Amino acid sequence: MSEDTRHPARTANSKAATRAAPGVPLLRIDAVVKTFGRFRAVDALSLDIAAGEFFALLGPSGCGKTTLLRMLAGFETPDEGRILLNGEDIAQIPPHRRPVNMMFQSYALFPHLSVSDNIAFGLKRAKLPASEIKARVKEMVALVKLEGLEKRRPDQLSGGQRQRVALARSLARRPQLLLLDEPLAALDKKLRESTQLELMELQRRLGLTFIIVTHDQQEAMTMAGRIGVMDAGRLEQVASPRELYEAPRSRWVAEFVGDINLIEGKFDSDTEPHPAMARRLAIATGQAGTIHVAEPRQPLAKADVCVAIRPEKIKLSRRAPAFDDMRTINRLEGVIADVGYLGGATSYRIRLDSGLVLRSSIANTARLDTDAYSPGQRVVAWFAPEDCVVLEQ
Amino acid sequence: MASGPNQLSRFNVTALTAGLAFLYLPIVILIIYSFNASRLVTVWGGWSLHWYAEFFHDQAMIDAAWMSLRVGATSATLATILGTLSAVALSRGAGFRGRTLFSGMLYAPLVMPEVITGLSLLLLFVAIDAERGFWTVVVAHTTLTMCFVSVVVQARLGTIDRSLEESAMDLGCGPFRAFVAVTLPLILPSVLAGWMLAFTLSLDDLVIASFTTGPGSATLPIRIYSEVRLGVKPEINAICTLVVALIALVIVAASLVSKISDARGKTAAPL
Numbered sequence: 001m002s003e004d005t006r007h008p009a010r011t012a013n014s015k016a017a018t019r020a021a022p023g024v025p026l027l028r029i030d031a032v033v034k035t036f037g038r039f040r041a042v043d044a045l046s047l048d049i050a051a052g053e054f055f056a057l058l059g060p061s062g063c064g065k066t067t068l069l070r071m072l073a074g075f076e077t078p079d080e081g082r083i084l085l086n087g088e089d090i091a092q093i094p095p096h097r098r099p100v101n102m103m104f105q106s107y108a109l110f111p112h113l114s115v116s117d118n119i120a121f122g123l124k125r126a127k128l129p130a131s132e133i134k135a136r137v138k139e140m141v142a143l144v145k146l147e148g149l150e151k152r153r154p155d156q157l158s159g160g161q162r163q164r165v166a167l168a169r170s171l172a173r174r175p176q177l178l179l180l181d182e183p184l185a186a187l188d189k190k191l192r193e194s195t196q197l198e199l200m201e202l203q204r205r206l207g208l209t210f211i212i213v214t215h216d217q218q219e220a221m222t223m224a225g226r227i228g229v230m231d232a233g234r235l236e237q238v239a240s241p242r243e244l245y246e247a248p249r250s251r252w253v254a255e256f257v258g259d260i261n262l263i264e265g266k267f268d269s270d271t272e273p274h275p276a277m278a279r280r281l282a283i284a285t286g287q288a289g290t291i292h293v294a295e296p297r298q299p300l301a302k303a304d305v306c307v308a309i310r311p312e313k314i315k316l317s318r319r320a321p322a323f324d325d326m327r328t329i330n331r332l333e334g335v336i337a338d339v340g341y342l343g344g345a346t347s348y349r350i351r352l353d354s355g356l357v358l359r360s361s362i363a364n365t366a367r368l369d370t371d372a373y374s375p376g377q378r379v380v381a382w383f384a385p386e387d388c389v390v391l392e393q
Numbered sequence: 394m395a396s397g398p399n400q401l402s403r404f405n406v407t408a409l410t411a412g413l414a415f416l417y418l419p420i421v422i423l424i425i426y427s428f429n430a431s432r433l434v435t436v437w438g439g440w441s442l443h444w445y446a447e448f449f450h451d452q453a454m455i456d457a458a459w460m461s462l463r464v465g466a467t468s469a470t471l472a473t474i475l476g477t478l479s480a481v482a483l484s485r486g487a488g489f490r491g492r493t494l495f496s497g498m499l500y501a502p503l504v505m506p507e508v509i510t511g512l513s514l515l516l517l518f519v520a521i522d523a524e525r526g527f528w529t530v531v532v533a534h535t536t537l538t539m540c541f542v543s544v545v546v547q548a549r550l551g552t553i554d555r556s557l558e559e560s561a562m563d564l565g566c567g568p569f570r571a572f573v574a575v576t577l578p579l580i581l582p583s584v585l586a587g588w589m590l591a592f593t594l595s596l597d598d599l600v601i602a603s604f605t606t607g608p609g610s611a612t613l614p615i616r617i618y619s620e621v622r623l624g625v626k627p628e629i630n631a632i633c634t635l636v637v638a639l640i641a642l643v644i645v646a647a648s649l650v651s652k653i654s655d656a657r658g659k660t661a662a663p664l
Contacts, residue, residue, distance in 0.1 A: 075559055095562040096571075108560035112578045121574075125565030173564065 024087050026051040026209050027072070027177060032081035032091075034067055034233075041067040043233035044081070049211065051176075054203050056224035057213045060256070064233040065213045069179050072211065073102040085177065096125075101175035105182040107166035109154040115165050116141065116150040122173045140168040143202070160191050167199075171206070180212040184219060196222050217257055221245070229253050245310070251391045254308045261314065261358050263288050263307045264393070267300055280326075280385050283307055287356035292329050293388040304393040311361040313387035316348065316373060320380045327384040332358065336377045348373060350381050420637060427630035434625050444631040454632065457616035461596055464527065464612060468534035469591035475535065476542025476591075477584055481572070483543070484550040485558075502540045510537060511604030518605060525607030533605040534595040541594060542587035549583035550576075582650050589647040593640050 025048040034042040041064045049055050057065040070076045072083065074095030083091045090098055101122070109118055116137050123133045141147055144164035154162055163183065170178060183199070184192045200223050203210050214220050220227050221241040228238045236256075237249045248254035251262065265285030279295045283305060291307050321328040334352035348360045358381055373379055401409075427445070431438025448454055482489075483496055502510060514533045518525055553576065561571035577584075599614040606615065613636065617629055 073559075073563060075562075094567070095559070096565050096567055100563075102560075102563050104556045104560055106554055106556050108554060108556040110557060110561075110575055121561070122564030125570075169564070 025049055026053075026086065027211075028082075028084040028087075029068075029072075030082040030084065032068070032071065032078045032083060034064075034071060034076060034078050040233050042071070042078075045233065045235055046081075047228060047235060047238065049209065051209055052207055054200065054210045054223060054225045055212070056220035056227045057211065057230055058217055058220040058227050058257075059215065059230035061215060063230040065230045066181060068230070069102070069181055069211065069213045072177070073100060073179055074098050099175055100177045100179060101170040101173055102179040102181065103166050103170040103183050105185060107154075107162050107186075109162055109165055109169070111154055114151050114153055115146060115157070118154070118165055119169050119172050121169065126173060136172060140172050143171070144168045159186055159188075160195070163187060163195065167202075171202075171208075175208070177209050177211065180210060182214055183212065185214075185216075192219070193222075199223060229256060231256070247389060248308070248391070251306055251308075251393070254389065254391060259311050259359060259361070261309045261311065263291065263309075263356065265291065265305060265307060266303050267305050267390070268303070281390070283390065287354040288332055288352065291388065292385045293390050294386045296390050300390065300392060302392045306391045306393055308389040308391055309358075309383055309387060311347065311359040312345070312363070314358060314360040314381050314383045316350070316360055316362065316379045316381055318377075318379060321382055327386075328382050329385060330388070331380050331382040333378070333380050334358070336373045336375050336379060338375055339373065346372060350379060352381075423630050424634045424637065426627065427634040429627055429630070432627065434627055434630070444627045445635075447628045448631050448635075451628065454613075454616060454620075454628075457611050457613045458632075460527070460610055461613035464530050464534060464602075465592045465595040468531045468538060468595045469588050471531065471535040472538040472591040473542050473584060473588040476539040476587060477546050477580070479539070480543045480546035480550055481576075484547050485555075499543055500540050502537055503544075507537075507598070507600040508604075511601040514601070515604040525605060526610040529605045529607065530602050530610070530612065533601045534591075534598060537598065537601055538591035538594045541590050542584075545583050545587040545590060546580055549580045553579050582653065585650050586647045589643045589650075593643050596636070596640065 027047075027049040029045060029047040029049075031044050031046050032042055033040065033044055043064070045064075045068065057068065059065045067076060071078050071091075074090070074093060074097075078091050081091070082089045085098070085100070090100075110121065113121065119137045119140050120133050123136055128136070137150075141150055144167055146161065146164055146168065149157065149161065154165065157165065163186070167183070180199075184195055187195060196219060199210075212220070212223065221244075224241065226238060226240055227244055229236045229244065231252060237244060237253045239247070239249075244253065244257055248257060248260075254260050254262070263285050265283040265288075267281060267283050280292050281295055281300075283291045283293055285291055285307065293307060320331055320333075323329075332350075332352050334350040337349040337351040337357065339349075340347040343364070345361050345363050348362065350358045350360060352358065360381060426434065426437075428440050428442065429436075429438055430441035430443060479495075479499055483492070483499070486492070511533065514529075514536070518529050523529055557575050557579070558568075558571045561575040562568065566574055597614060598612075599618055602612045603615050603618075606612065611619070613632070617632060620626065620629060
């Protein structure tokens with residue numbers, strides 16, 4: 001009975017949740033290690049998250065993202081490292097004493113309790129007066145638009161309604177940090193998209209800090225302000241969705257996030273660049289000749305590189321474009337191998353004369369197919385140096 | 394009801410009838426003869442409730458029945474508490490040291506011959522100089538029935554999403570509170586079913602009880618057995634019929650409880 005009374009710090013009082021001091025991140029994960037037997041699920045991972053952020057942990061299954069989330073919630077204890085919340089190490093604090101709440105993938109609604117009792121569960125444990133619990137439940141029910149369903153049991157609700165109850169229940173205690181474990185995985189596509197927008201709206205309005213775990217990059221890109229891409233227990237890159245997509249830091253990230261064309265080649269630092277080619281590099285590739293790319297911000301350390309171009313940045317034309325513009329300097333000839341019509345865009349596979357296959361995605365900006373290409377047609381694929389990313393091998 | 398491909402063939406019906414008759418005919422005969430007016434067990438002398446009245450005037454028999462009920466209720470309660478705790482330990486504490494040994498030892502009484510269980514307990518009680526009577530039988534029956542409760546409860550625990558308990562902890566419950574507030578209400582039907590199972594097992598046990606009981610505290614099966622050795626009186630039929638009725642009642646109740654809990658877990662129908 002006394003777990004909570006001894007720890008007034010974990011009251012569900014909204015304003016009691018102390019705002020982080022300026023300069024100190026709300027959450028600091030410091031060299032955290034978690035092993036299961038010989039398997040290193042989370043490997044010396046460090047990450048700072050500021051108050052008010054919507055942060056997504058993205059990665060393939062088994063990359064350790066859920067383990068990391070469970071350590072933040074307190075269900076797993078790190079073997080090494082610290083987890084600082086508002087500067088206080090919470091790594092060893094059990095889950096019921098953390099000002100952190102979690103929304104489970106399975107929702108974990110209590111089947112023997114009604115919607116309002118589910119939402120009130122955490123408030124009762126926080127020993128709030130009955131009148132305040134009632135008011136808070138009402139507020140939460142309104143927040144997730146569940147009015148009229150308060151008396152129902154979880155098994156009398158649809159999947160989308162259950163998801164809302166789970167969200168309301170985890171928000172009811174007004175946690176400083178809300179952890180969401182694949183919160184939308186069980187919803188169908190249409191509902192998922194509308195719920196994504198609602199979650200973002202809710203997070204902005206309440207000014208809370210959300211950390212979401214997902215394997216769906218579309219979802220992470222739509223909702224999160226920053227994304228941490230995880231693989232094998234480590235963070236490969238932490239960046240905004242645009243930076244992640246347009247400036248991946250490694251070949252692994254480039255291939256994991258979205259579609260990409262990769263052309264391997266060598267960079268010769270000795271050759272003097274062409275005067276018209278200031279701030280550009282020439283990469284000699286085996287299968288696509290010389291490709292001109294924009295000079296990367298950091299000088300390349302290794303000669304073995306890989307040129308990465310997103311499919312939508314590769315343009316097609318029937319005849320080679322005029323040489324009047326540096327943007328058309330990279331041009332590769334080939335034959336359309338196959339065509340995939342996706343509605344908003346059409347995806348082409350182009351087999352170059354060297355045998356290399358490139359993918360190009362062209363937005364269907366007109367209703368009629370006058371400028372579509374058909375399999376077997378000869379085309380020129382061209383792209384601007386600025387649209388290429390050079391990655392070290 | 395049954396039609397088309399589901400219809401029972403003649404062979405099925407014959408086999409079913411023969412099987413049921415083999416199992417239940419002796420009991421049916423026993424029940425019918427308990428209403429026999431004749432003094433001779435095997436001769437039918439018309440309908441009567443005489444032997445039921447006889448039983449209710451047989452103080453020794455009443456005492457034995459009362460003893461059995463008390464032993465049954467007490468040992469079932471103890472077995473339910475211990476069995477539930479061990480089921481929780483086995484299904485929730487995945488990796489504690491000696492888990493395999495613990496589960497092996499817990500389930501040993503399921504396959505252990507009762508004579509051995511009874512004899513070893515008798516030796517123990519003699520060795521520690523425990524006065525044999527009510528409590529020794531209770532302890533013996535608790536060791537016998539605890540594993541059955543554990544099996545029933547563990548099966549139920551296996552179907553409960555672990556994240557329910559985690560969620561309760563996340564919302565401010567310590568581990569014990571989380572168990573009481575969330576897990577226990579969900580496993581309660583199987584805990585009740587386990588109690589009833591333990592109660593019936595205790596009620597009909599003869600072997601272990603006869604090893605561990607003392608003078609003046611005979612249970613009903615012991616009493617019946619000693620009466621029968623002097624010749625079967627029709628009164629015994631009446632007592633047995635009552636025991637059969639009681640056990641049938643408990644079993645029906647147990648299956649109702651688990652049905653209701655299943656319905657609550659699956660369908661939308663509120664109770």
